[in-house]
Amino acid sequence: MRFSLIFLLFLSFYFNLSAQTLKGKVYDTKTVVKDMKVINKTQNILTITNNDGDFSIQAKVNDTIIFQSIFYHPLEVVLKQSHFDDVTIFEVDEIISELNEVKITNEKKNKFDSISYYATIKTEQKHLSKKPLVKSGDNLMPTLDLKQLYKGISKLLRKRKNENIENKIPLDYQELESFFATDDFFNKELLTLDLKIPENNINLFIDYCAKKGVRKELLKDKNKMQLLEELVVHSQLFLILLEEYGEEATVKD
Secondary structure (H helix, E strand, O other), X not given: OHHHHHXXXXXXXXXXXXXXXXEEEEEOOOOEOOOOEEEEOOOOXXXXXXXXXXXXXXXXXXXXXXXXEOOEEEEXXXXXXXXXXXXXXXXXXXXXXXXOOOXXXXXXXXXXXXXXXXXXXXXXXXXXOOOOOEEEOOOOOXXXXXXXXXXXXXXXXHHHHHHHHHHHOEOOHHHHHHHHHHOOOOOHXXXXXXXXXXXXXXXXXXXXXXXXXOEHHHHOHHHHHHHHHHHHHHHHHHHXXXXXXXXXXXXXX
16 A cells, blocks of 8 residues: 555656646748647647747647647647757648638628719819919920929828828727627627627627727728638637636636
């Protein structure tokens, strides 16, 4: 009996010595990979890479580590002692494929608004035409007023720059909630049926997306496929956090 107890204590001591922390960084061919699942298959432990592609996870030699994401081919690695000597770089291969066609039925919203575009162009032309860009020189030949032309171009460039800055601003909770409540495609059915968000956690998921910094420019019709991609990624991570840690963990930034 005493020998068995000593043997069990020895095994426990040996196991604690062999357990280590694997520190790594995940890249694809272009940049770091954030929000990728890192799973210790041997010990059934899960973590996720941060915005810099970094992660740490409990492991030991001969454990199998799996890297998973819907946009990358899965990578499976059997750990050696060299993996624990320093921060280990892991490279994953991106899945290059087209998404299935998504039909957005609200044709009125997607239709190019030629009237508004024409009105905008006319307004800009009106501002430019307050002072003539072309005037007569001493020899009665038309000459270009470069100073006035420069002012007009600079004004247009500043306007475009301000619009771009505004579009980069992340949406807050109220804006996202209003968008999901009014859009014909990005609605409650998409969240619950396609993204598998539990109905009682929809508001929590919207708050999670706001904290992840969903940009205002993605609400434009031309960017809605990109918006759908981001929502797919956010929904998978949200469900993982919800299952592993409960509602409190999902609202942390």
